[in-house]
Amino acid sequence: xxxxxxxxxxxxxxxxxxxxxxxxxxxxxxxxxxxxxxxxxxxxxxxxxxxxxxxxxxxxxxxxxxxxxxxxxxxxxxxxxxxxxxxxxxxxxxxxxxxxxxxxxxxxxxxxxxxxxxxxxxxxxxxxxxxxxxxxxxxxxxxxxxxxxxxxxxxxxxxxxxxxxxxxxxxxxxxxxxxxxxxxxxxxxxxxxxxxxxxxxxxxxxxxxxxxxxxxxxxxxxxxxxxxxxxxxxxxxxxxxxxxxxxxxxxxxxxxxxxxxxxxxxxxxxxxxxxxxxxxxxxxxxxxxxxxxxxxxxxxxxxxxxxxxxxxxxxxxxxxxxxxxxxxxxxxxxxxxxxxxxxxxxxxxxxxxxxxx
Numbered sequence: 001x002x003x004x005x006x007x008x009x010x011x012x013x014x015x016x017x018x019x020x021x022x023x024x025x026x027x028x029x030x031x032x033x034x035x036x037x038x039x040x041x042x043x044x045x046x047x048x049x050x051x052x053x054x055x056x057x058x059x060x061x062x063x064x065x066x067x068x069x070x071x072x073x074x075x076x077x078x079x080x081x082x083x084x085x086x087x088x089x090x091x092x093x094x095x096x097x098x099x100x101x102x103x104x105x106x107x108x109x110x111x112x113x114x115x116x117x118x119x120x121x122x123x124x125x126x127x128x129x130x131x132x133x134x135x136x137x138x139x140x141x142x143x144x145x146x147x148x149x150x151x152x153x154x155x156x157x158x159x160x161x162x163x164x165x166x167x168x169x170x171x172x173x174x175x176x177x178x179x180x181x182x183x184x185x186x187x188x189x190x191x192x193x194x195x196x197x198x199x200x201x202x203x204x205x206x207x208x209x210x211x212x213x214x215x216x217x218x219x220x221x222x223x224x225x226x227x228x229x230x231x232x233x234x235x236x237x238x239x240x241x242x243x244x245x246x247x248x249x250x251x252x253x254x255x256x257x258x259x260x261x262x263x264x265x266x267x268x269x270x271x272x273x274x275x276x277x278x279x280x281x282x283x284x285x286x287x288x289x290x291x292x293x294x295x296x297x298x299x300x301x302x303x304x305x306x307x308x309x310x311x312x313x314x315x316x317x318x319x320x321x322x323x324x325x326x327x328x329x330x331x332x333x334x335x336x337x338x339x340x341x342x343x344x345x346x347x348x349x350x351x352x353x354x355x356x357x
Contacts (some may be wrong), residue, residue, distance in 0.1 A: 077190030146273030
C-alpha cells in the first residue's frame with residue numbers, strides 16, 4: 001500500500017527532514033501540508049513538488065481533505081497534546097517529532113486521546129537512528145560490559161536557530177533576528193535546552209536501562225539576561241545502581257554532525273565489567289572490559305534495512321501490524337518525560353526531588 005502522510009505544523013525545523021524521508025520512501029506520499037503561516041511551508045512545497053491543492057493554512061480544511069494514514073506532528077511542545085486531541089478522531093496514526101510533550105500531564109493526554117482509536121502514537125528521537133548509539137545498545141544487551149550501572153549524556157548544538165531543514169546553515173545575524181519571536185526561546189511554548197535535549201538522554205537512557213527509572217533527580221540550569229529559557233542544564237539521576245549525569249547545551253562550540261565539539265556529544269556507559277563511549281555520529285565505539293581493560297575500538301554496525309530512519313521504521317511496523325518499540329514507545333517515553341519534569345522542577349526549586357509520578 002501507499003501511506004498517505006500529512007505534515008502538520010512547521011514549528012519544528014525537523015519537518016523538512018521528515019518530509020524528505022516520506023518523499024524518498026517507495027510506499028509513502030506527502031498527501032497534505034498544514035501550517036497557519038503559508039510562508040513556512042514554501043520551501044517544502046518547492047523541494048518536493050507539492051500541488052497547491054495539498055497545501056493548507058486551515059487545519060479543518062486539511063483534515064476534511066483526508067483521509068490520511070499518518071500525521072507528522074511538528075508543533076511546539078506546548079501544543080502537542082491539543083493537536084493530538086484534534087487529530088486522534090480522524091483515524092490516523094500520529095508520529096510526533098521530539099520532545100514528547102511539554103510535561104507528563106500533556107503526554108498522558110496524548111496517550112489517552114489515542115487509546116481507543118486503534119491507531120498508534122509514536123515519538124521520534126533522531127538520536128535513535130545514530131549507528132553508534134544503536135550499536136552500543138546491542139553491546140550492552142549482549143552483556144559486553146556486564147550489568148549497566150551508569151548512563152552519562154552530554155549533547156546539544158550551537159542552538160536551534162542555526163540550522164533549518166536538511167541542516168541548512170542560518171547566519172548568526174538571522175539567528176539573532178529570529179530569537180525574539182521563536183518558540184524555542186519562550187517558556188510558555190516549551191522552549192529551552194533542557195526540554196529540547198534532556199528528553200534525548202532520558203528517553204534513550206531509559207531504553208538502555210531496559211525501562212528502569214531513577215529514584216531521584218537533581219538539576220541546575222543557567223540564567224542569561226534577556227533569555228527567559230535555559231540554554232545549559234545539568235541533571236544528576238540517582239538510580240539504585242548509582243549516579244548518572246545528563247547535560248544539555250545550546251551553545252556548543254561546533255555542531256556535532258559537522259565537527260565534534262569538546263566536551264564530546266554522545267553517551268558514555270559504565271557497567272559492572274566495562275565501559276563504552278558512544279559519540280554522536282561516530283564510526284567506532286571506545287570500549288574497555290575486564291578481559292581487555294585498555295581502551296580499544298569497535299566499529300559501529302550499519303543500521304539494518306527497514307530501520308535507517310524513523311519514517312522507514314514506523315511505516316514498516318504499521319505494514320506488519322506491529323507496535324512501535326524502544327524509544328518510540330509512548331510508555332517508555334512517559335518515564336523519560338517524568339525525568340524531564342522532575343529535572344525542570346528541581347532546577348526551579350533548587351533542590352533534589354524524588355521522581356515525579
